[in-house]
Amino acid sequence: MSTLQVTQARVMKSEWTKLRTQPGALWSLLSAVILVVAFGILYSLLRVARPPHGAAAAASFDPTSVSLAGVQLAQVAAGVLGVLLITSEYATGLIRTTLAAVPRRLPTLWGKAAVMTGAVVAVSVPAAVAVFLAGQAILGRQHLSVSFGEPGVARAVIGGALYLAVAALLGLALGALLRSTAGGIAALFGLLFAVPILVGFLPGSLADEIGKYLPGTAGLAVTTVHPDPATSLGPWTGFGVFCAYALVLLAAAAVRMRRGDA
């Protein structure tokens, strides 16, 4: 096809070119991988040095989520990637060049979302599988390991990688809404870390009940092989809730982007 026309596929190609030529974004992506792998190995080493004592502790020990502990840190890097991908364009004024070329505007937002999700999944799935295998090798020294084939394990590992992709989408949506790098990152931290702390101040059972539905807690349910129903939603339900947060914010970002001045 050689006619000059803006299409969603072409905008995605353009956004891919931008992503791979934006060092800040690539560093965020690399940081996410390093955090997943390095912190997972570190935490596995820590737990193997101090194995669970007693039957109750041993029963609730989840070797899969121990090896995936790095996901909770890497979500920051993934979220920052999402924020930067859009706010760097607002900060430099490049967004005007971009949107003058794509005046319907939303293909740009969807293009960024798609390319970024693809990139995060492409690096985080291998990272999560690798750190799972490394973590189990470490935990195996104390016979604490599980195999990838056991029920719920593969889902938790792949879910950990998908969690990072959705965290990145959350960052993208916040960046597009606030159009400021500092504001976007602050909002991301607030949503993922500050809100759970505030909810923690509520009376116990209420805190647990509300806490389940907070984005981070809900999303991380997918990385737990046996989520505790008292404090956590089911794995895919929780992940669905996490996705819903990202989608609602993306929809709000789309409305803001589509209407009014660029």
Place this chain on the structure above:
Amino acid sequence: MIEIHELTKRYGPTTAVSDLTFAVRPGTVTGFLGPNGAGKSTTMRMILGLDEPTSGSVTVNGRAPRAHAAPLHEVGGMLDPRAVHPSRSAYHHLLALAQTTGIRRSRVDEVIDAVGLRSVAGRPAGKFSLGMAQRLGIAAALLGDPATVVLDEPVNGLDVEGIRWMRGMLTELAAQGKTVFVSSHLMSEIAQTATRLIVIGKGRLIADTSVADFIASAAPASVWVRSSDQRALATLLQSPDVTVSFADDGALVVSGLLAERIGAIAAAAGIAVAELSTVETSLEDAFVDLTKDAVEYRAASLEEEK
């Protein structure tokens, strides 16, 4: 072709552009002139479909800016030459832009060559000098081979060589039949390149004219005269169509009469003329004169405060 009809843009309580109506035609360079803050950039953003008019309409090549299937092929714009990702190379900046519309890769190389950035195309655009950044901005504007080109202050900050290059480029684009709309806050920058002029001040249209007419309508040339008898000559020159005044140093300042005629009158009266010089009104003076009521910020004159 750009057609602007009763265009108004307000940001909260501030009216940036008020009831503008004008057209910019193909095949000529049209200068868009006004003091800083007059609403030029706002108008250009609306032409590029970036800002939404509060009321009124803008069409580019007959359609609303945001209705084009391939906007880069319809209107190429440069608003801020520094609006690039600082660590992305010039080549990839242009490539990403081209890819949105399916513009072929070889066209990216063409525009890089056309603006003379070949040797630095692989370097991060954030490290470019202002002159190089302006050239990159022009390259981006030309990428889609658009029928209409809109450039905000393209000559601003360029050195002499850069200014000459930019003028040549604008003239060539117009010769190709493109609509070329170029803003500036300096009349002298525009006068040598543009043939048409749109002048605005405080968001309102002040003039829609040709450069030649604009210069002709500006305050007429005056003639400075020094002679053996200034008072006698002043009396002789006096007539309803002529104004005569004395400069601080005693020279006669005459407007409404050509120098030759003044010389002839003096000779006939036996007055020896020591100096006779015609002073053209500068374009900048004419422009300042035209927009003096429409300047948003101006240093208070000391004379006025006395």
